[in-house]
Amino acid sequence: MKRTVPLILTFLVGLFMVGEYFIPHYRYRIWTAEFLEWGVILAAAAFVLGLINLIQVNLPKVLKRERDWGYKLVMLIALAVTLVAGFTAGEHRDGPSVYKWVYDYTFVPLNATMFALLAFYIASAAFRAFKARNLEAALLLGAAIIVMVARVPAGESLPVIGDYLPRFMNWIMDVPNIAARRAIFIGAALGAVATGLRVILGLERSHLGAD
């Protein structure tokens, strides 16, 4: 019972959803659309479980004064304040409200700065990884440098090669790059088909429990 029901459900639902692609009939599509909406609802409901998990992980740390408990407390308070502000503002979340203030002056800069760390990491990763140890690494390095030089306005103003560099960069982007990407896409699609089939046929069942 505990295993068979999920297995049968997997097979039926999976097969039905594969059919969505090949069966254009509107009566069929009504149901596939309905199923997908259920999936979206489940994913949304799981947010509550996520919240519970968060509290289960962090609240004991605060109560037992474990390492970093103060920060965890800050996090829980920030969460509570934002939630209350969000639900009090309700439909008017875009208007002036505590929620909007929190959004504009804390969320936006924190988000943007976290993202901006990449400018620094990309420099250190490039420095470390781009050493011409062998032919592969040399190509990686060469392509990166050509593209970087060709992309900036200063590169285009270089004498003689300034004209050809952007064109050569476009060639790298249009030919070898496209060839490699398509290979990744095609391979991944084959992998996806095999994975999907393994799930639907019940060969992969680690998500369905052990007992």
Place this chain on the structure above:
Amino acid sequence: MEPSVLSSLDIAGAWVSIALTLGIFSFLYADNPVYKLAEHLFLGISIGISMTEMYYGVVRPNLIDKLAAGNVLSVVPLVMCAMLFARLASKKLGWLARIPIAFIVAAYAGVKLTGEANGNLMTQVAQSMPNLAELWRDHGIWDWSADGAGVFSGIFLVVGLSACLLHFYFSARQGPTMRGISRFGVLVLMLSFGASFGYTVMGRISLAIGRAQELLGLDKPAEEAAQIHPQLASVVCGVLVIAFLVVWRLRGGGAEQEEAA
């Protein structure tokens, strides 16, 4: 209309924003209490925001409103949601959660199986069969004026793509031919990775420039900047953060990390 006089809340907000920006940037030096504070604020706030948006964007219109309108079918997802919560209620009923999980995994696996196969397999293959005769007529072997289009590029595309695909061939025993093809595939992959890496640099630096412009107050109209004094805020917050880091290090903070690094 742009308000010419900012409220004190907005000015305070702009200062908070600058302080948090510097707090996150302090991570580049080391994991430290200032960063930790910013990080945990960020976590709490972001979860609060996403839960609010999820409720108003999905749960209410797709579930609650539909149930309220008497849509009988909506009972099914409601029941599945309840099953998902079963694990919290008791260990014995925990297995019930597998039913919605089986449902959602199977549904998406089914849909994506065909979706991926169409978008990433069929379409990509269809686009990778160049007409070499036409390329020869229009561009010859290699045409600088068309970014290197021509027969060479056409053949390179097909051969490179095939070699990359065969590089992923799992059943291959390492014969010399196979090794050669695979090597060529790897070289094409490396060219592509290097180019993509180089290409992304610009976007990433732009992001940091954006942050720097805010710190220096260059992103706002002059009259707003005059009220906020962003440069003053940056210097004050910057000095505070650095002073704190110095004191923190002198007291032995972060020593453990140094050891690891």
Place this chain on the structure above:
Amino acid sequence: MNLLILFAALLAPVLAATPATGLSVETPAYSDGLTLSLSWTAPDDAHSLILLRSDQGEAGPWHVAAGPWPGTKAEHQDKVTTDPTKTPPAAHYWYRLVSLDEDTAPPPEADGDDAAAAEQAYVAALLAGQPATAAVQGTPVASWLSASPGYLLLLALIVSVGGLMLWFTDRARKGHEMFIRRMPGIDAIEEGIGRATEMGKPVLYVPGIDELQDIQTIASMLILGQISRKVAEYQSDIVVSCCIPIVREVADEVVGSGYMLAGYPDAYNPKNVRFISSEQFAFTAGTNGIILREKPATHIFLGRFFAESLILAETGYVNRSVQIAGTAEATQLPFFVAACDYTLIGEELFAVSAYLSKDPRLVSSLKASDYVKVFVVVMLVVGTIAASFGSSFFIELFTISG
């Protein structure tokens, strides 16, 4: 209001325009049963066109189906009903195309009880005052199979992957050896788990940041099943950092059963499967926190990643941890390649769970996709040759229209 529209329409000059000619209604091939294709020859002098539809008969009653369009439009795909659950399609539909002059008012957009009456008045005024084509009948047909070559080829490919899987499984059962080359990246996963055990530190697993909808996330969950089982066997710990709550729920189930299958159901701590935040960079910050403060010995990033890939991998580098990454997201592969010890590229990600499990039924799927891969390469070469000789047969074969 209604009277006003009626008046405006009646007052319009009668000789404004000529009707469209050659209106024809066709049932599209392999249709959902809700669509009809209309085409016509646009009149030279119409300012705009409006399409009327009836589900009763040639005599109406007529409703505005679509438009007004600019007078030059000559074709339209008509959806006969927008919500088939509430209004199922009728057996037949009739269409008339009305040519409008510049002064004709657009259709009323009233809501509520008087909407129907307003529309009727508007349509009546149109048909009285403006030139219209005769009614043409169309019959929507819902199809139960898209049988165009592209769809059939795709179906055949999927079925043959399935068929080959069964065939290889059968062969393996009969004792035929099933050779799969070694994959260093995947072998490194096992070594990484061993290393974590030796160091007494946990393994960090990040299943990407995409929704469960993404097949990479699903693949990552299946891999997590194999990995958590190995971790349990080694009596080590695994921390799973999730960006999407529903993914955490699945991961919870998966890791729990991994421990159970290994025979240590009590060693599993659900608090180690964590929901961090569903916001991309907040998740990144939180996961960075785990990397720096819990210092896992091995980081495994498998799934769909976006810009956070490099932040995670570079933070992890400071720890001197072994880092194994895998994704089919082409834009992020360069960063993983640059910053991680091993990177699984595209298809290899989908091969991990089969490879780790060593279960012949799963391994057979790798063999099956190998055969399809060879078929694709052959098609590429043959298709290019054919295209160069002017035949687009193969291109069309792989094109799925609509």
Place this chain on the structure above:
Amino acid sequence: MLKLLLRFQHMDRRWIFLGMGLSILLPLVFPINFGFKVDERVQALYDSVEALEPGDTVLISADFDPASRPELEPFYRANLEHLFRQDVNVVMVSLWEFAPPLVVPILDEVAARHGKVYGKDYVFLGYKPGKELAIKAIGENIPKTFPTDSKGTPTEELPIMKGFKQAKDFPLLINVSAGFPGTREYVLQIQGQYNLKIASACTAVSAPDYIPFYKAGQLTGLAGGMPGSAQYEKLVYPDGPPDGVRLLASQAINVLNLGHLYIIGLIVLGNIAFFLTRRLED
């Protein structure tokens, strides 16, 4: 010497961060100017706006959020300036949830500078969820997709919307696009079907994906990333900015040059050090 090179190769990466930080901050505080060329795609974009007549109305789809603000906001500002200067009317929509709080204040600000009247000369119809479906709907029927503008006025009653029902009715559609949904979807969903003229400004990362659209004539112009924005600024303000206007991208372009130069320099030095010390390391 060799030891120094060896240490350089394995230096604490925080020195790299510091260098990066300085190469971004310094040129912002002490601006330098290398000058730059305008590429053909940006020129084409500029020309297609220039070709509009006073009284024409364009449709702008502003699809970017705070994350890509540094790259796209300068273009967006200069573009609005360009349009209003020519007395072209602007109808704006957005497919990105987080775009409105960012784009609307700027629209109001630039419009006010030119004395434009909301509802008559410009309008913001609001945010529409649904991604590709929303784009299809914009192609089919705008008043139906956006029954009211963002202030609640029925779209049909807005004077500016008179005679504009579909994307096709606008002589030009400008898409400021930070990703999905954006230019790719506009081109694939409705450009071909209605034969629309679309111009796009996009992030540096997606530019290579959109260049083929430009080459195939599906886009009438394309400005990619910060350089695209800076070039457009240069075209719109050939004599430098008026008082109260900042050219953020032009200001940033030299920073971008220096940032790239810094990374390239690091890689080159790293490789020189690597080759000189290779034997030592072995």
